[in-house]
Amino acid sequence: MRVPKKERQRLLQETIEHNPFIKDEELSKQFSVSIQTIRLDRMELKIPEVRERIKHVASEHLDEVKSLSMSEVIGDMIDLKLDDSAISVLDIEKEHVFSRNEIARGHVLFAQANSLAVALINDELALTTKADIRFSRQVHLGERVVAKARVMKLRGDGRTDVTVESYVGEECVFDGDFTIYRRGEEEQA
Amino acid sequence: MRVPKKERQRLLQETIEHNPFIKDEELSKQFSVSIQTIRLDRMELKIPEVRERIKHVASEHLDEVKSLSMSEVIGDMIDLKLDDSAISVLDIEKEHVFSRNEIARGHVLFAQANSLAVALINDELALTTKADIRFSRQVHLGERVVAKARVMKLRGDGRTDVTVESYVGEECVFDGDFTIYRRGEEEQA
DNA sequence: AAAGAACTTAATACCTGGTACTAATAGCAG
DNA sequence: CTGCTATTAGTACCAGGTATTAAGTTCTTT
CATH class of the missing domain: 3.10.129.10 (Hotdog Thioesterase)
Known part of the structure; x- marks a missing residue:
């Protein structure tokens, strides 16, 4: 189950990219490491916390209306x-x-x-x-x-x-x- | 500045609809009432808290992306x-x-x-x-x-x-x- | 095998933006 | 004044974090 750090971080990035709503706790279970490790990983990869990620997705949605002003x-x-x-x-x-x-x-x-x-x-x-x-x-x-x-x-x-x-x-x-x-x-x- | 309850709730609904990202604190300033009043109002109007609202907007967005980018x-x-x-x-x-x-x-x-x-x-x-x-x-x-x-x-x-x-x-x-x-x-x- | 570095986990204090609940107060109508 | 609604205050608690310090645990390298 346990993969090396580099690989884990690659997967982490992918996982979050494809599901920005996932919480640290779930991630820690998925990769069989502690929550703290996930948080260190996020720090290193500069991935923001789940609420910020959600906010980001949502705000993109809001500009979509005006986006193609052409x-x-x-x-x-x-x-x-x-x-x-x-x-x-x-x-x-x-x-x-x-x-x-x-x-x-x-x-x-x-x-x-x-x-x-x-x-x-x-x-x-x-x-x-x-x-x-x-x-x-x-x-x-x-x-x-x-x-x-x-x-x-x-x-x-x-x-x-x-x-x-x-x-x-x-x-x-x-x-x-x-x-x-x-x-x-x-x-x- | 201060408007009657009914009117305030109508405006509250509108305000939140048009900017789902707004927090109770800001709302309370905008309507010159306490945070608790805003929260009572939201309760009565069944408007969820800001994080839930954001999540909602974001998830709509995700659906759209998946549904072959209409x-x-x-x-x-x-x-x-x-x-x-x-x-x-x-x-x-x-x-x-x-x-x-x-x-x-x-x-x-x-x-x-x-x-x-x-x-x-x-x-x-x-x-x-x-x-x-x-x-x-x-x-x-x-x-x-x-x-x-x-x-x-x-x-x-x-x-x-x-x-x-x-x-x-x-x-x-x-x-x-x-x-x-x-x-x-x-x-x- | 011992030392060091890299990695992982733990523990604790603190933050935001709330919920839930209780209680006190303000303002006005009858 | 009584009663009622509306408003405000205060407290305890929650999720999902940040930030920091400290303590293991591996892996490697000499």
């Missing part, structure tokens, strides 16, 4: 030549990924690319009307995505074709062809 | 038949629109549709690999968007084609064809 999922613009080309950078953080596997959600990459394409247009009103997009590689928590947009064709009728390619390092992770409508008040973005 | 869908899922069809509703609010003209940003509609398409897939891992989308009408602040997703083709190779159409009332405002990858750990969403 308003600024767009990254930082680092270069912009209107009606020509633009570059933005987005660091993938916790709120951008599926909690289960830490892979960035599709609409995050889309949002970065779309926002960039729209920003590129030198006009008061610019709205996306159409987009063909491909996700070519997963993007993980902590990675930095650089999106590069270029105007391909400025049509006379108010439509502009913009291509966006997003990279993590050398690798292309996303690309899309956007048609942006400018000026008029029809169409959609 | 929370990760944007908008409210109102119907879901796995691997068949799904419907979600999203009310367009301030954070979804361009402040200049109160038109919903493209990636908001995309996010609703994309999330719905991904949620539809009856698998642990589901990631968008490709999407062709069209925005056919502007969506304005305050409008309610209903997205309807339907699985079109379940290919053998792990790819599934999903079509999503989003409506405001009778009008189609967005539609898209998504290719979702399931299972494996390649590709991207």
Whole structure:
């Protein structure tokens, strides 16, 4: 039943992660050590007491409502030549990924690319009307995505074709062809 | 400062509902009564102590995470038949629109549709690999968007084609064809 | 085998945010 | 004034800890 300290602490961490509601007493039974040992372990691993853990879970729940405000999922613009080309950078953080596997959600990459394409247009009103997009590689928590947009064709009728390619390092992770409508008040973005 | 009992209890209930983390002590200050009075009030109203309230909020949260992260869908899922069809509703609010003209940003509609398409897939891992989308009408602040997703083709190779159409009332405002990858750990969403 | 270090357990005082219960007081109506 | 409700006070007790000091118990290393 009894496992060495290192192993016990690894298991402890896992156990608590998967059930934050468990008390020291239960843990001590589960690992067949004294309560004090569990507490030392928690200290070393910097795991807070059960009430704090519960509070943490609960408070995450509360912000969930406002979490996906989406308003600024767009990254930082680092270069912009209107009606020509633009570059933005987005660091993938916790709120951008599926909690289960830490892979960035599709609409995050889309949002970065779309926002960039729209920003590129030198006009008061610019709205996306159409987009063909491909996700070519997963993007993980902590990675930095650089999106590069270029105007391909400025049509006379108010439509502009913009291509966006997003990279993590050398690798292309996303690309899309956007048609942006400018000026008029029809169409959609 | 001091309000009659009935009124105080009504406010107490509201206060706690909107902030379940509040302690008796704070409440007693807020209502300028003693802690004991607050406790009598809670008794009468059958409101549990703060730790229980927090635990309750937290456990709701856990359920959600386990129940295949409905929370990760944007908008409210109102119907879901796995691997068949799904419907979600999203009310367009301030954070979804361009402040200049109160038109919903493209990636908001995309996010609703994309999330719905991904949620539809009856698998642990589901990631968008490709999407062709069209925005056919502007969506304005305050409008309610209903997205309807339907699985079109379940290919053998792990790819599934999903079509999503989003409506405001009778009008189609967005539609898209998504290719979702399931299972494996390649590709991207 | 003895010494030391690392690990484990024990014991005790104290903390927060309560419950449960008893009793005293305040404020007002009849 | 009596009676009633509402409020406040006080005490004992609880869970689930923290923090600290001290005492074993192993394991290793010389």
